[in-house]
Structures are given as C-alpha cells and as structure tokens.
Amino acid sequence: MHRRWLFIGIGTVAVIGAGVAIWVLLVSPQTLTICPSGCAFAQLQKAIDAARSGSTLHIQAGTYREDLQISKPVHIVGSEGARLEGQITITKTENVSIMALTVHGSVRIEESRKITISKSTISGSQSAGIAVVRSREVLLSETMITGNAGDGIAVESSQVQISQNTIGGNKGYGIRADSASQLSGEGNRSGSRVPDDFPTIQAAIDAWHVGMGINGLGDVSENVPPGLLVGEGVIFVAPGVYKEFVTIRDKNVRIRGASRDEVIIDGTGLGDVDGITVRGQSKVF
Incomplete structure (x- = not known):
C-alpha cells in the first residue's frame, strides 16, 4: 500500500513539474525575425x-509600410537597411526599446514608462518627429530627428532624458516642452541632411545663418533647460556630386559626408568639411 502511494506521489510531482516547464516555455521571451520574404513574419505588427x-x-533590411501599435514590453532592433514608413504608437506599457531603425514617419509615446529610442532616424513626419505625452523614464539617445513638419521632439507632462541626438531641419522647434515636463540630458546638436531636408548644401548652411539654428522656429522652446541643444550645426551630405558654390561663414557649422569617394562638391568649398572631395578653386580649412 505504501509503495502504491509512493508511486502515485512521484507521478503527481512529475506531472506538476512538466506542467510548470510548459508554462515557463509559454511565457518566456522569444526572439522573432521579420523580413520581406522567407521569414515567419513579413509584417511588423503581426510579429508584435x-x-x-x-x-x-x-527587423531585416527592407521597407515596411504600416503603422505600429505597441502596448506590451518588446525590444525592436533594426538591421542596416530596415525602414518603416508609418507611425509608431507606444501606449500604456513599459520596458519598450527601439534601436537602429529608420522611421519615415513619427513615434508617439503616451502614458508609458521606461521607453528607449536609440541609434535610429526619425524623419518625414507630418507632425512632431517624436511626441512624448504623460510618460516617465523615457530615454532618447544617439538618434537623428530631422525633416519633420512639426517639432523634432515635443514633450508634454513627461520626464525625458535627451542625449547625444542630432536634431534639425524640423519646421517647428528642435525641442519643445511644456512647463509640466522634466527634461535632462547633454550632447545634443543641431543637424540636417542633404538632400533629404534641404535640396543643396548651401541651403542647409543658410538655414543655420539666419540665427535660428536649423529648425524652423528655433532650436528650443521655453521650458527647455539651457545647453540641452548645443550651438553646433552638422550637415550630413548623402553620396553624390553637388555642383554648387559653397560658403561657410560660421565656425560652428560642419559639413560631413560618407567618404571622399562618394561625396563631391564640384565648385568651391570654404569651411570645415569631413569625408568630402572638393573640386575647383577649393580652399578647405
């Protein structure tokens, strides 16, 4: 009799143990791959x-045309050439990160906490590039936020750390915040892209010279801590040959290209350039 009860007890423990193992397997985090074809998921939202x-x-290289709704803790990592055309909305969640993703559209973070956007590009939004509303512990770092129809970063009633970003070519402010927000950070600079944000190198330079940096309404609004966006303009030039006369009159503006073999100014260049070949009567200093 005792032996039978012993066997029953061992069997019960084994069943419970197997059930726990299955439960752990079902709730453990996964690693999912998204690609245009040949993967389990071809759409980001379905994977989310x-x-x-x-x-x-x-996210593998490719263009994904869709809007994303994120309301659970997930970590999104883009590969080189991964591009999302649409809006990302992160709402009522925590522990979400987006890294190394090009977004032609906007990111909206609402009523969330512990959200990180890093090493990405946010451009082409019809409103703010990144909007943070009633959220806490948000980190925006090492991201290029340019060419948006509204502000680069708009913060409302939120706590946000903004560090090491390049912000420019936005129609509104580079960074805008209301009086209920708490902003911190360092090392952000004005920046724009040619030809994505401005059609010519000189147009990008001239936007800086008007005295408002290279964001339409100014680099920062009131309620933004002094020094959060430093007074240095960096103009990133895409590969190509640019037939124009370029003059830089401000030592705080720099032109930066991918490499001297891919970015060529066919004319006269004056100023601080890096990774660019200048033809003609050139004087680079």
Missing part, C-alpha cells in the same frame, strides 16, 4: 501581436 512580453524582434 504574436510576441510574448519581453521578446526581441529583429
């Missing part, structure tokens, strides 16, 4: 919906 809490989503 299927992902368990804390999962990592790797």
